[in-house]
Amino acid sequence: MATEDSPQRGYRAACPNCGAPVEFRSAASAFAVCGFCRSTLVRDGEALRRIGQSAELFDDHSPLQLGAAGRYQGAPFVLVGRLQYRYAEGTWNEWRALFDSGPDGQKSGWLSEDNGRYVFAFDAPLPGAAPASESLRPGQPVSVAGQAWTVASVVVARLVAAQGELPARPNLERGFVVADLRNTRDEVGTLDYAEPAAPTWSVGRPVAIGELAMTGLAESSEKTLGARGAECPSCGAALEVKLATTQSIVCHQCRHVVDVSQGLGGDLQHYAQAKGSEPRIPLGSVGTFAFAFRPGEKKALPWQVVGYAERCEVDTGEDDQAFWREYLLYHRTEGFAFLVDAEDGWSWTAPITGVPERAGEGVRHQGVVYRKLYDYTGMVTYVLGEFYWKLERDARTYNTDYVGTGAFGARRLNRERTGGGDAQEITWSAGETLSADAVVQAFKLAPAQGAALARDALPASGNAASLLAKVFFWGFVVVLLLMMFRCDGGERSECDSLRSTYGEASVEYQNCLRSARSGGGRVGGGSFGGWSSGGGHK
Template identity: 30%
Template sequence: MTQGACPSCGASVEFTVGSAQVVVCGHCQTMVARTGVDLESHGRVARVVETDSPLRLGLEGRVNSSAYQIVGHLQKDHGAGPWDEWYVEMADGRTGWLSESEGAFHLLFDAGVEEGLELDALHPGDRLRLRNRPLVIEERGHGRVVAAEGQLPSDVDSSQDAYYVDATGPRGLFVTLDFGTRDRDPEVFLGQRLELSQLGIPANDLRPRVRKATLQQARCTQCNGPLELRAPDQTMRVACPYCGALLDVSKGKLSFLKLLQKPDLPADLSLGMKGTLDGVEWILIGYQERSCVVEGTRYPWLEYLLYHPTRGFTWLMESNGHWVFLKPLAAGDADVVPQSSAYYEGRRYKAFQSVTAVTDAVVGEFYWQVFQGETAHATEYVAPPYSVNEDATDNEVTYTHGEYLTPEQVQAAFKLKEPLPEPRGISPSQPNTRRKKLMETLVWTGIWVVALLALSAFLHARALNAQVLDMLVQVPPGASSGTPATMHFSEPFEITRAGNVRVEVAVANALDNAWVGVQGDLVNQQTQDVVSFYEEISYYHGRDSDGSWSEGGNQGSVFLSTVPAGKYVLRTTTSYDPNLGLQVANRGGIGYRVRLTHDTVNESWLVIALVLLLLAPGLSLIGSTGFETERWKESNLQ
């Protein structure tokens, strides 16, 4: 540790960090540098201004089981308000930087210089591999140091505008490429994104957030309407809900910028409303109307900005009654094939649309310098009910992960008394409820099919399937069709139990453009009851303008329903096509075979049941497919 007196005012200064080369005098803001054993003045730097940061010099915390202490503080600005960067010393002797951005923190460590990397070659949305790590560039910007306090690793020059590139990688990896005033060979800082709760700082040690009291109950400079700012320490611009005036807040007071067009779409949620989503109570601080034009048609939607003191900002989007809850997503966590597909958390998202989104109107507070006419290239990838959304400008690309919400879910989240409007059309990430019904129908159909097959197997096992008669019938050559001369009687046979009977008739001689009909009668020898059947066999063929054709065959079958048990005789009477008369005379008559099988399973009932069962999933499939067809009709990337 080095102690001494400030060369400018004589106040005591000390160096406690071995790597610190400069300490800012707490009395006169002189940058005191140590050169060997001597201390010398390197000019003055402005005093830090109060911001919304919960951190302060001297705080101690623990990240990934490593203790650290905040020993230095820089404030930087790129013209839109300052942000804070904290110099930290780890218990193991390493030093790093803890930066803040829109409620998120990034702990970074120096990883040396990357030679050959050029600033002009890096653009938001680009993918690169650095130190064997896949990265996606999220932001390219610049800023200069405007204030400092505590111990620092080097001098600061408030006149220099330094350039940087921020990129993210998988599993929370965050990388800053600090080009300084150079255009190549940046210093590389590797680290991770953290939430406030992950900094390991006791809640009682955190600095109370500064509240800009003058802004909490401010009035519009144009119409004098009351403006209740709900996040005054984070807000940079506010759009008056009464007159549409856009006001700048970055300097700690309201200053008029311009009058804006009011939104055309009616807002279903109001400023100041609180709603619970993702287990957190958010407050609605602003909303904007955005739109895109596709094939000459304008498509507008509303985006509601939600704020939570520790979770930062998030979005709730509404379009045609469809709602999507959007949470910030590090670009490096999603593997994107531009305008084709995206992969996130093991799920594939299909590219749906790519448009130029324009900000048409704004109301309420915003954490960036929003303006009417602001444009961004928006691309959406969907895996209903989820989506990955990319918004890209020349200097920044942001990703969000969306989850589709029904109007009923939004109504419950914000405790609305009146129901929200019903959705119109189909949203890109709207879940296909018809597909869910299809899957349920398929499950039940599968259960019933198994049950039917089991029943069929049971019936097959129980059936006797006994052949009780196999008889050859020969009609004499001179017999006339349908006369007693064609009648034939079988030997007696027995049916041992009540059951069906399958009759099979096969003509011995090949038919040629003719028919043969068999009238059969099963005569019960005890009761004289008769069970009758008729089976006609035919075969026709020929040629027409469409070519050769044929129909029929030389055999057929018929099922007799339940036949009582008993002893029977089969009586057959044969009729035939008159054209067969000459054939009968020439061939020695007509011959055919009759087989009777008792108690066999008739599979027709199973076929009919299966067909009826398949109607339900078939209709569900048509509905589900139709839903997807309607969805993808709106895509401009497929």
């Protein structure tokens, strides 16, 4: 055993399997995974004993790594362990953060992924009995530890790999239920049923890597991202997966959507998609925006376009489907945000950690009252790039849009439910409207490019005559678009005759589809929030 100077007493010994050094920074860490041979080790007196082997970590090129240090709420910490989980929709990571000794002694927390961003969570006591896992349903109100929560998701997960030092033996043998709960205080609570008779409880709050003053992060550039590769299972073209959290990627050559949520080895699930309209802001473009993720905080940062989606409204029962586009933006330390392009204007949005509270027919969030606008069902029709959730053909989302009242008419909220049956998730997103000029300036687009983006969101209040004129104008646009578009399971009804005559792969039919999509944009209800932002940190 060897020790070294540090605020905490360290422990180091040789791995009994390969002889590599294994270090423990905390006296509370009884287990570790050797970084060389992946042996799972337990401290047995003054020696280490091998009790199993961890699987190889899914190489996700995360900026986080063991040894990275930072500060949270004024207290220094270092990342000493990592757990990697898998569930039906993909994978997520939890990093064990060890804090320096304080008046309460050593403590550790968990820096976890949450809908493309991060949460800092700490284990908490669970007074009284926890609700049975089989009784929990997304959207259901529930009381845990004497506080009111709303169930966001209930999934069956499995620990697939571990790294570094851990407070408990990693259970790599079987799956278990994990439930995410959220509240109006912008917190996320997690019930972990790895031991069904004694579930554990943790509570976390949202955090950005940029505000943790971290050092020792993995080397990467915001504009030039490192990549891991595979071959497209459809055409054999090289796929370069660049983002740490990518679950789906679109082949640049054949446009097949490839599922990489289970890793890049073996057979990759994929599906073909019909040709859609190309993005007006090219993938890879970098724009500078000052998004206010937290009240009073606006910082201009470079955001890169990494994904693009075209969506339509379905199940309306009438010929009034709407279309819109969304750009997935990425910043290395802030995470993800969405830029929404609809016929009634531009807006940005990002998932929030908590849930709003009810306020009559509307909701209240961060002191702002929002009124309800629309309920609608959306469906993906075309995608490009990379996404941090698993894309499925014809997957539908069930949405409700809200708009801020009074002086906060530019604010937007969206509630989105994804999945069905027991595999549902509810995600809330928040954002604001943007002018088309702001988008043009952010990406430094040429005048010809900027002209195609010129549409601004209607204000929530204003001059009556002006609003009436806009109502008549947009009413005309709606009628015109309804003559052009119809979203029916991804096909345009006016192209059916060409498909019947010439076939689905014919130039005539494909040209008709491209023509039908060429001017698409959402009108009427929908999607101020991000879409299919499913996949919580659990």
